[in-house]
Structures are given as C-alpha cells and as structure tokens.
Amino acid sequence: MADSLEVKERESVVVRFSGDSGDGMQLAGNIFSTVSATVGNSISTFPDYPADIRAPQGSLTGVSGFQVHIGAGQVYTPGDLCDVLVAMNAAALKTQLKYAKPNAAIIIDTDSFGPKDLEKAAFQTEDYLGELGVDPDRVIACPLTTMVKDCLKDSGMDVKSIMKCRNMFALGLVCWLFDRDLEIAFNYLKEKFAKKAGVAEANIKVIQAGYDYGHNTHSSVANVYRIETKNKVPGRYMDITGNKATAYGFIAAAEKAGLKLYLGSYPITPATDVLHELSKHKSLGVTTVQCEDEIAGCASSVGASFAGALAVTSTSGPGVCLKSEAMNLAVIMELPLVVLDVQRGGPATGLPTKSEQTDLLQALFGRNGESPMPVMAAMSPTDCFDAAYEASKVALEHMTPVVLLTDAYVAYGSGAFKLPNLAEYPAINPPYVPEEMKGTWTPYMRAENGTRYWAVPGREGFEHILGGLEKDDKTGAISTAPENHDLMTRKRQAKIDAIPVPDLEVLGDKDDADLLIVGFGGTYGHLRAAMDEMRAAGKKVAMTHFRYINPLPKNTAEVMMKYPKVVVAEQNMGQLAGWLRMKVDGFVPAQYNEVKGQPFKVAELVEAFNKII
C-alpha cells in the first residue's frame, strides 16, 4: 500500500466486492449500500452471479461480484467500472480486474494468494500483480484471513464460522475508505442477527478490526473518498431489489382492489425470487402455488382469475413460451391476469443468470391468432413496484392479460426505495357486472370503454360459460359466424387500444436536441447517465423511455419524428425499433444493439451516440 492514495472528493463512487460464491460478498455490499443510503447518498447495486450454484472454491468460474454505486446526487446505474475493487482471492482478482478503472484502488486478501490459490486461478508466476499489470501502489494488500482469525481467536467459534466473517473485515476496510459511520452497520447486523447475538457480535468485532486496520496503517490518509449528499428527498427508505419490489407491487394492488392475490408459478431463474417473496407473506392472505410446470402456472392463474382473484404468473422467457397458450385463453375469455417475464439471455436456456431485453416481440406477438395484449416494462429496481401495481390495475380494470417485462439486471439490482403510501395510489376498480343487469346480461356485453363485465362465480343470476372458442358478441354462445369473428377480433383489439397510457416524457434538451435517445425498460438508468454525460460535454441531447409498449403512448409518433436524429438503444437486435417502425409511418431510427448479457456501459453508449449525433 502506498502513501500516495489521496483524498478524493467525488460525485459518485463505484465499489465492487468480489470473491467466491460463498464469501458473503452480497451481504457486505448490501450493508455498505445501506450505510451509504442512510447518510443520504443515492445508491444502485447489481450482483453478478455465476450460473453454477457453487463452483469449486477458488476457481475462476466460481467468482461472484456485487457492485455498489453511491452518489452525492442521483445515480442511475450500478456504474460501468469500479473505483474500488475488493478481491477476496486470486481468482476474484483475475476475473474482476476488467471491471475496475485503471486507477482503481484494489483491496486483496494476501492470505488467499498462496501457491494453490494462484494455481487454481491459472496464474503462471508468483508475481500475480505483475502478470496482470497492476501497479502495486494501487493495492491495499492485507493478510485479511490471518487478522480475522486473530480477531476472533477468543470467541470460541470454529474455524468455519470464523472464515465466514472475512467479508466483514473487507466491509470495515471499505467503510474506513469512505469514512462511514460504523454504528449504522452495527445496528444493521444486530437486527439481522437478532436471534444470534454471538454472530452479530463477532461480525461487529471484525468490521471494527477492518476499519481500524485501515486507520492505523494509513493514518496519513484520513479518508480516500468523500461523497457529500445533495438533493436529498426526505422520507423513509429501504433497500429493495427489483424482484422484491415487483412482489410488493402485486401485494399492494391486491390490497387496494380488495382481492385475494394468487400466484401460480414454476421456479425459473431469474424470476424465482418473486415466488419466494410472495410465498413468505401468507399473513397477508397471499396464495402461491408452485405448479407442476410453467403451463400449469399460467393455466391455474387463469382458473384463479375466473374464480375472482388478482391472478399473477411469474416466469422468464422460456416459461413465456410455455405459458403463451393459456395467456391466449385469457385473451379470448377476457379475464384479468398479469404475466411477469423477468427476461434473461436466450434463445432456449441461453444465459439463465444474465440480462437481455429479447422477449419484447414474444410478449407482443408470441401467440396464435390476433392476440392483443398490453405490454409494460419496468425501468429500474424500484420502478418494479409501480410497474407491478399498474400492470395489475390495467389487467383488472380492462379485463385482459398484461405482460410485465423486467429483466435480470433490474430484478437482481437494488435501489433506495421510498416507502410508498398506498393511500396515495390510484384506486383499482374492476368492472364488476352491475346487479341491475341480472336477467339481461350476457358474458360479452361491454362497458363504454369496450371492457367486458366481470361476473365472479357465486353471484346468482350471472351463471355463464367462457371458453377458448369464439363467442357470439350478443349471446355469448359458441359462434363460428364470419362476421361475428371479425367483429369480436376488432372489439378485443379496440379494448386494448383504448387503454389510457401516460404520454412519453422527454428529458434533456427537449426543444432543440440534435439526438433523441430512445429505450425501454431496464436500460433507463444507463441511457439517462449517457445523456447526462453528453449534455455535460456540451451536446444537445434528449431522451425518452417507454414503460408502456402496448398500447403506445399517444404522443409516440410526434416525439419520434420531432428530432433530426433518433437512436433506439436496446439489449436485443432491434425489437423496439422494429415495433416503432411498424407503428410510426416513416420512422427510421439509428440503432444501438447489444446482447452481451451484461448491463450497458455508459462510456460505450456515449461513444456510440457521439458517432451518430
């Protein structure tokens, strides 16, 4: 460790914790982000898991990372490259260095760089820093394991338990680097391990040791980074991942609508956490059924919807393939249903733990027949809450299945979530069939906005049969009459087209931009950060971002055609661009497409957009 590390006043800083899958990097990262958020920094986090459950210890394939971006003002992404890299072993250093800035500070545990560790990480020599071209002056090299063992030698804990505390030493060191108040971390651990006081105490001791180590050995640099807080929005906050926020959104919508929440699901990465989360909350009456397959997940939800529940089915792209048949049943029966698709890399099994936006066209078109369905996409981990709430509201009020797209990046990432007040959320009013229609009502009679009425079983006088066969518009009986099918097809389409959707908002230089950046869903943060960076460099740039993709906002054509240049940036081969070209006459945008399974890199976006502008 050199004395040359300086105090840096920064707008934002990115820290990446990396180690073996079992090293507790996510917990360390979570505590660090919570501590930072508590003092008023904005936060954005993203975990990077290997696809294997737990690869051999110390191996290159077993490294997992957890990246935390903290900022004085708003941060929109977990950051491209990190300013501080924590590498708990040789394999972590080797695989994670590519995520570090050239001048990043690197914290390593020298105890995990022995001959065997180096061999497992495929180093050729003992000079691992030299091999990687890392300047030793950037490295805080500490015998972390030795110090943790020493720190807990009188605790009575076994070696295995002691080793589990290594992550807290790294956390303590990082907290020192950022001059963080350890009390907040301590309180977090006391609450987390409320029933295991010994564990909390040991972790707290190790954090303090890590902090002191930094302080004592580098007293000449009081702190390396200082992140002030600006633009604070007062309120109560929690850290929330996208998947958890999605689950919360469904719970909130069911409560607001006064309905039972039913989830029919089948485990699939990266959507399973939604099933996990909802399964926990039986005290709110949430019913979850882990079905025999994806098909039953969706089909049972259709049954639950018929029976009068807010029905949700959660999955990822491969699951949507299997659900599409029952989704279509909900289209023709005009029953409310939310289909959550947490997108991952495809096709087929593809990249199960990685992120893409490649299911957009599947969501829009992946079914037989004319099958219009609202499609929404959540923009950030915290936006998943509102998106799930809105998707439920649209489904229930317009009697239609709705596809809600998130993605692995948004689902696993987290942000500071201002606790919502449900009283401030719009009411959810399903179109229950009015009692006075008894005797004259038939299943496909429609309200003014084209929506079919909902007659939930149990109501006398409204007994009816729905089904997958086309029905007569007037009587609700099976009909194959040509004119009737044409009419019903148009009515189902018109109903979806009439769903009110907020107008597109244009950010940045909305009046005189030379370039409009367009995206949808989980790329919002990166595109926003790219726009901000370009504008800071003097460019005239605007952006707009789609949350509602079907139906499109009414001002879509106007916004798309207003600017001299438009780039549609998405993590697929151009699915949104294609959809917009289909819907907006004469619209020919530039495209930025990437399918690497990783979030966009702001620097790469800026470089590409600068070429277009």
Add this chain to the structure above:
Amino acid sequence: MCTYTASDYKKGQPRWCPGCGDHFFLASLHKAMAEIGVAPKDVAVISGIGCSSRLPHYMATYGMNTIHGRAAAIATGCKVANSKLAVWQISGDGDGLAIGGNHFIHANRRNIDLNMILLNNRIYGLTKGQYSPTSPRGFVSKSSPYGTVEDPFRPAELCFGARGHFFARAVATDAPGTIAVLKKAYAHKGSAGCEILQNCVIFNNGTHDGVYDKAGREKNAIYVEHGKPLVFGENKEFGLIQVGFGLKVVELNKENEDGKTYTIDDVLVHDAHCEDNTLQLKLALMGNGDGFPVALGVIRDVEAPTYNDAVEAQIEEVKAKKPYHTFAELLETNDIWEVK
C-alpha cells in the same frame, strides 16, 4: 335450503352425435347435481378440448371450456382461489391423459378437492379418429393403419400411482350407477377421479360392448360397494377370492376346478377405505379379456387432507403467528432508514 331439479342445471341443446355416450353422461350429471343440491351459482364446470369437453356449454352453472389438456390445472387455480365453489373437471381420454397427463397426476397427488371426470372412449373423436393413450395395443385407426405399437394407460394405475385417494368407474349408459358414483365423488373431499366408460358411435363403436348394456353388465361387470362381499352375476353366483398375490373368480356353492367349494364367507369384502391400495388396484385393473368382470362403482375412497384446505389452514396459522397483516405493516418489517 333450496331444492333443485335436473333442469336447473340444464342449458342449451347438445351437439354430440346421436347415440354418443356424452348424452347419457350429461343427463346423469344434471340429475346428480340436483340430488347433491349445490346451487348453480356455486358450481364451476371446467373442461379442456374434445367432444366431451363441450359439456360445460350445456350447464346452467359457471364454467369454462378451456384449452386442450389444461382443465385440471385451470380447475386447480379455480378451487384454490375460491374453495367455496364445487369444481367439476370434465376431460376425455386424450385431453386428460395425453396432453393433460401431467396435470392429471399432479392434481391427484396434491389432492385438490376436484371432481375429475374422465370420459373414456379410447379414441380421438373431435379430430376424427386417431388412437388415444387408452386405445389397446394393435388398435387400428386413421393414424395407426397397421395397428398401434404401444401399450395404453390404465387410468386407475395413473391415479393410484399419483397417490390418488379416490377412484370410481361407471358406464355412461348406466344412469343409476353413474349418478351414484358422481354423488360419491362430490362427497369425497379431495381429488375424485371418475372413469366413465363411454362409446363413440362413429370412430370406436362397441369399445365397451361387454358392459355397455344392462344384460352385459350383469354378466361382465361387478358393482363394488364398500363393506359388501365382491359378488356378481345375474344371481350373484360368482365371487372374487384372494389367492396368493392375486384375485380369482369362483362360482359359489359349487365345486370349482380346483376341487373346492366356496361360500359367501370365502368371498373378499370390498374395502374402499383401505389406505393400502393394492387390492383396490387389482379390482380396478380387472378386464373381461382376462376372465374377470369389469369393476364398477367406488373402488377407492380414502380420507386425506386436501390441498385447498391445507393452503387455507396454513394462511390462518401464519396470520395468527406473524404480526403484519397489511401492506403498510409489511413495509415496516424491512430495514428502514430515514433521510431528513
């Protein structure tokens, strides 16, 4: 309490072929529902796709004629979300056991309180005559002009293999037998599989000939009843006895081939409530081709906790245990910080 008649459950004009077994079954279902007495507003009849799956359209209840094979899954969601409903699932052999086989076994395994009707005519009728998963080996059809080269499912085996707690069988033309089975299925709490033997006059005429009329049943069928000896024949002159691991047909009060004379006291007494399904399965698998009568009636009827009850009980249990019951209270269970 209201009383209902069969016509309270009746709607529309069935479009099945004249003579189709579905007509007979539908009439029995209407009568059974009237005798059961659940109001039409509290009944949901859910089918898949196929000739028999048209049935909900002829019910004055709530219902859905859904998509091929998924009736059991859809019925599952319906019952779990709203357990007050009496849910009837109607499937044919293709719908229930081919494309829907997975849902069939899992509904049985979970023991969801569904009345699961399997109308078995051993053929695909709606697609005009292909072999089904219950067609016998060698069966000649449009898609097997040289005969099938595969063995069929025997529905009871699937039901038992999936740990089903109820299995009954009736012949569509036998109204009293069908009505009795349907009432027992409703009374059973849990998934209640009923195999209805049914003729397809167009594509598989005569498939159940041995038992399709009353005279045939007297010779070739045995009505099993819990607690009663397993006897059959026009004058109940035959009985079933257990020999080793198997069953055997004997003529009563007469010297049999083995040189022995058997009386009613030697005959097996049916135990539908026995948890061990070994003998029940033997009864269910008896066929005329093997020299046995076809078993009709309730073959297995064992009480067990239902999935939907357990789901509700668990919710109540957790509600009593956990201190948070609203969304606002749920939020408070997280690590929260305040920005001032």
